[in-house]
Amino acid sequence: MKRLFRPRWVLGVAAVAVASLVVGACGSSPSGTTAKKTVGVVVFVSTNTFDRTVAKGIEDEATKAGWNYKELDSGGSIANVNSNIENLVTAKVDAIIIITASSSSLTAGLAQAKAAGIPVISQDGGLADGVIGDLANVNDTSAGAVIDQMISDMKGKGQLLALTYTPGAPCKLRDDLLLSKLQQYPGIHMTRFELPDNNMVQAAQTATNAWLTAHPASAGDTMAIWGCYDDPALGGTAAAAAANRTVLGYGYNGGPNALQAMQKGQFQATEYFDPTQIGQNAWKLLSDALAAGSSWQPKVVPGPYILVTKDTLSSFLASHPDALNG
Amino acid sequence: MSDRAFKLVLSWGSGIVLVALVGAFVIAAPTTFATPDNARNILSQAAPGALVAFGETIALIVGEFDISVGYVASLCGVLFTGFMVNQHFGFTEAVLLTLAVAGSLGLISGLVVTRLGVNALVGTLGVGIMALGLNYLYGGGATIAGPTPNIVSQIGYGRSFGIPNVVLIWLALAVVLWLFSEGTVTGIHSRAVGGNQQSARLASIKVRQLKTLAFVMSALLAACGGMLISAQLGSGEPTAGDGYLLDAFAAGFLGSGFYRAGEFSIPGTVVGVLILQVGYTGLAVLGQPTALRYLFEGLILIFALALSSVVRRMRASR
Numbered sequence: 001m002k003r004l005f006r007p008r009w010v011l012g013v014a015a016v017a018v019a020s021l022v023v024g025a026c027g028s029s030p031s032g033t034t035a036k037k038t039v040g041v042v043v044f045v046s047t048n049t050f051d052r053t054v055a056k057g058i059e060d061e062a063t064k065a066g067w068n069y070k071e072l073d074s075g076g077s078i079a080n081v082n083s084n085i086e087n088l089v090t091a092k093v094d095a096i097i098i099i100t101a102s103s104s105s106l107t108a109g110l111a112q113a114k115a116a117g118i119p120v121i122s123q124d125g126g127l128a129d130g131v132i133g134d135l136a137n138v139n140d141t142s143a144g145a146v147i148d149q150m151i152s153d154m155k156g157k158g159q160l161l162a163l164t165y166t167p168g169a170p171c172k173l174r175d176d177l178l179l180s181k182l183q184q185y186p187g188i189h190m191t192r193f194e195l196p197d198n199n200m201v202q203a204a205q206t207a208t209n210a211w212l213t214a215h216p217a218s219a220g221d222t223m224a225i226w227g228c229y230d231d232p233a234l235g236g237t238a239a240a241a242a243a244n245r246t247v248l249g250y251g252y253n254g255g256p257n258a259l260q261a262m263q264k265g266q267f268q269a270t271e272y273f274d275p276t277q278i279g280q281n282a283w284k285l286l287s288d289a290l291a292a293g294s295s296w297q298p299k300v301v302p303g304p305y306i307l308v309t310k311d312t313l314s315s316f317l318a319s320h321p322d323a324l325n326g
Numbered sequence: 327m328s329d330r331a332f333k334l335v336l337s338w339g340s341g342i343v344l345v346a347l348v349g350a351f352v353i354a355a356p357t358t359f360a361t362p363d364n365a366r367n368i369l370s371q372a373a374p375g376a377l378v379a380f381g382e383t384i385a386l387i388v389g390e391f392d393i394s395v396g397y398v399a400s401l402c403g404v405l406f407t408g409f410m411v412n413q414h415f416g417f418t419e420a421v422l423l424t425l426a427v428a429g430s431l432g433l434i435s436g437l438v439v440t441r442l443g444v445n446a447l448v449g450t451l452g453v454g455i456m457a458l459g460l461n462y463l464y465g466g467g468a469t470i471a472g473p474t475p476n477i478v479s480q481i482g483y484g485r486s487f488g489i490p491n492v493v494l495i496w497l498a499l500a501v502v503l504w505l506f507s508e509g510t511v512t513g514i515h516s517r518a519v520g521g522n523q524q525s526a527r528l529a530s531i532k533v534r535q536l537k538t539l540a541f542v543m544s545a546l547l548a549a550c551g552g553m554l555i556s557a558q559l560g561s562g563e564p565t566a567g568d569g570y571l572l573d574a575f576a577a578g579f580l581g582s583g584f585y586r587a588g589e590f591s592i593p594g595t596v597v598g599v600l601i602l603q604v605g606y607t608g609l610a611v612l613g614q615p616t617a618l619r620y621l622f623e624g625l626i627l628i629f630a631l632a633l634s635s636v637v638r639r640m641r642a643s644r
Contacts, residue, residue, distance in 0.1 A: 046616050073616035078469075078563045079555055083371045087610035090364045092357075104471045107560030108370075108483040166467035167564050194467050197565055 037095070038068040039286070040088035042081055044101045046073040050229075050253045050275050051099050054123060057279015058097055065287070067094075076197055078105050078167075085109030089116045095290070096120045097282050102169040103128035121286045123278060124170050127298050133285045137273050137303030138170035143177045143252075145307040149269040150224055150250045157187030158222030161211045163204050163232040165195045171228035174252065178226065201235035208236035212245050224248040230258040230270055237266045254308055256324050262313050272306040272316070272323065339583035339633060340597045347601060351608035358611050366490055372603040373492035374399070374551040374558070375570050375577070379595050380503055381547030382574035383581065386590040387507065388540040389520040390446040394435060394454030395548040395574055399567025401461040402428050402552035404470055407562030411472035425549055431457055432545025436538030450541070461564050470562035482557030492554055499550070504592040516540060520590070572627060573602055579630035588638040602626060 039062045043051050059069045070093060074080035081101040088096050089112045096118055103110065103125040110130030113120050122134045154160070162178060165171040182188055191214075193207040208225065215221060223245065227233025230251035237249035238261075251258055254272025261267035281303060289296045308316045317323060334342075352360040378395050385392040402424045409420035431453055438449040461467075484491050507513035516536050518526040527533050548567070555566045580601055581594025605622050 040613075070613035071615075072610050072613070073619070075569070075616075077566065077569050078559060079374070079566045080569075082559055083606075084610060086367050086371065087607055090358055090361070090367055090607075091355075091611045091613065102469060102561075105469055105559045105561040105563055107479070108558045111483055167469065169469075172468060194462065197568065 036066060036068050038070055038091075038093045039095045039097060040070045040072065040091065040093035042084045042088065042096065042098045042101070043071060043073050044078075044081060044099060045076040046071075048100075049255055050273075053275035054099055054279045054282070057276040058283050059279075060276075061280050061283035065283070074101070078102070082106050082109040085120075086112050089113050089118060093118060095286055097286065098122045098125055098131075100168070100170065101125050103131045103134070106130075119286065119289055121282055121289070123282050126169070127300060132289050132296060132298050134298075134300045135278060135282055135285060135303050136300050137278055137305065138173055138252075139302055140173070140177060142271055142273075142303075142305040143174040144181070145305070146250050146252060146269050146271050147174075147178050147181050147226070149307065149309060150226055150248070151181065151185055151188070153248055153268055154188060154222050154224055156185045158189070158224060159211075159215045160188050160190045161208060161223075161225045161236060162190050162192045163195055163207065163225065163227040163236060164192055165200070165228055165232075167197075168228070170252075174228045195232055200232045204232035204235035205239040208239040208247075209243065212240060212243055212247075217245060222248070224250065224268075227251040229253050230255055234258060234261055234267065237261065241266055254306070254323065259308070259313070259317070259324055262308070262310055265310070267310075269307065269309045272308050272320070273303065274320075274323075278303060337585070337587050339587075339637070340580050340594065340601065341584050343580075343583075344597055344601050344604065347604050347608070351604065351611070355608070355611055359608060364607065364611065366493070368600070368603050368607050369493040369497075370490045370558075371607065372599050373490075373496045374554040374567070375573050375603070376496045376596070376599045377499065377547050377551035377554060378567065378570040379574040379577040379599050380499065380592060381544035381551070382571075383578045383590050383592060383595045384503070384507075384516075384540050384547065385446075385544045386578050387520045388516050388537050389523060390439065390537060390540065391450065391575075392435065392541060392544045393447060393450040393571065394431065394457060395544060395551075396568045396571035397454035397457040397461070398428055398431055398545050398548040399552035399555065399570055400563070400565055401431075401457040401464075401567075402549035403556040403566050404461055404465045404552075404562040404564055406549075406553040407472075407474065407556045408465060408470045410474045410478070411470055411562075417475045417477050421553065424553060425546055427460075428545040428549030429542050432542035433538065435545065436541035439541065440534040440537050465562065465564055467564050469564065471560065474560075478557050479560065481554070482560065492558065495554070499547075500592055500596050507592055512536070512539070517589070572623070573599075576623075576627045576630045577602055579634045580626070582630075582634040583637055588634065588640075598630070 041055050041058055043055050046052055055071055062069045072084040074084055078101060086109050096113055100123060103122050110128060114130040119132050120130055122131045124138045127134050164175040182190060191211055196203050225233055225236040225247055230253045233249050233251035234257055237247055240247035249267040250269050252271045254270045258267055258270045285301055378399050381395050382392055405427060406420050406424045409415045409423055435450050435453045438444045439446045481491050486494060515531045518531055519533050519536050523533055552567045556562050577595050577598030578590050580598030582588055582590055584594040584597045585591050609619050
């Protein structure tokens, strides 16, 4: 035990510890704020085009309102979302907006934000202690519209490949609804594939190839691929097209890639959410809450959506000419 | 290089990096980084990763790798919460059962490596993927959330004496593991195995048993990390621990430039963990773009491995 306490390294450890503590503890914590306020935005995964565009919508509105904007990416990790909230509290932002992360999993971070008096808005994460408003773009109504369209196109029978991602709150909601609705249609035989955290599109293609092999064209079944959002579903339909198989495709978000695939006939329906509009709505919800002050009550605001099908695509693009550009 | 400077670099290199990093962020963000709240945040956020890193370090000390730590942490976070929410076990039963599952997985890793002779990289990867499968088997990939005993939230974000409980837990475990690895026969023999397996065997040290023990301890510590994550999040997230593997390696290798030059150690891993967390938090507080964080992670991993290699060569040359 004596050798554990050699003076030199003990002194060294003590020096490192003291130096770190001193620089960490000293420095003022000014109560005053800079003239410009700052909004901190936590993005669940910034490689998701939709989420990035939502964040951009918030940034544009914040800048117009004369606020500073700070964005932190969480790399798809809910633990990082929690840490990022705490870091934004440390950075003394004036408001926080969380994009697509379940609020019920952010207890520690939200508790810190609430203790610091920092209002938090969630986009599709749900209300929780510390969250003063939620934009619920993903709900049973919006999720059900695509599923109902798919069941109608399949005429209630055929083979379905469902590409799911249960850790994601919007995907989980849509997946639960799909399972619930399909109970009424025993003629639709579903193969479920849980997408991995990374390389979802490639995984979807691999799953699709396996599924197509298991269900050859000679069987004459109506084949459909449903994704809890567009990207993996598009990966699946692309794989099917490469294999020269006719497969109906369904997803959510209505991004440019989905609309382009619909123009080519590879996709049948998607749900269009205007991510820029969602970002603007998030900012408006925050502004309304700040304006209301202590009289504000936490609330859920449902977001608008548009079901876009191959039949309504032309009229949709006529009214939303920028949708193909993202 | 003079002997004095040489010894300084060998023994304190990573510590110097840590102080320099802290200093840089203090200068860059004096009103936000250099605060007691931020220091508490850094230490709290480091807690789960530190426990996973300790587990990895135990494996590194005996000369092996454990790739399963991240997956085991995720699985155990889900099980810990699930046992309380779904099976309505009490806190103690949930902890013991979770540790039992983790210990079993660690035992499998140990037996696969020592008895079947499978390379640890491959063997533990297999066990890790099994853990992933068990994770989905139990929870279906969904988040598990629900009422849990108060002690869970107390651990997750409560404080004692003004210090977050998660910080007290990981620092206490650091002391216990350090005493184990330095002050017990098992710990000293483990280091001998990692230093030279053949010599250790010739000295009648039970190499296989010690390696198996190391894998079991690694899994148990990963489980503790997973349970801490769940306590902090207030839910069992199926993928919450997956990302801790690379950081665990980086922290272990960064630690080889502190305390025991060229060797893996618990005090060294503590410094390694702090280097990583200071970097991540500092960049986040400064609001730096995502790209910088990934660049930092990549560079620090390369630096950690290079440092370990250089220090070992320098030691061998003197």
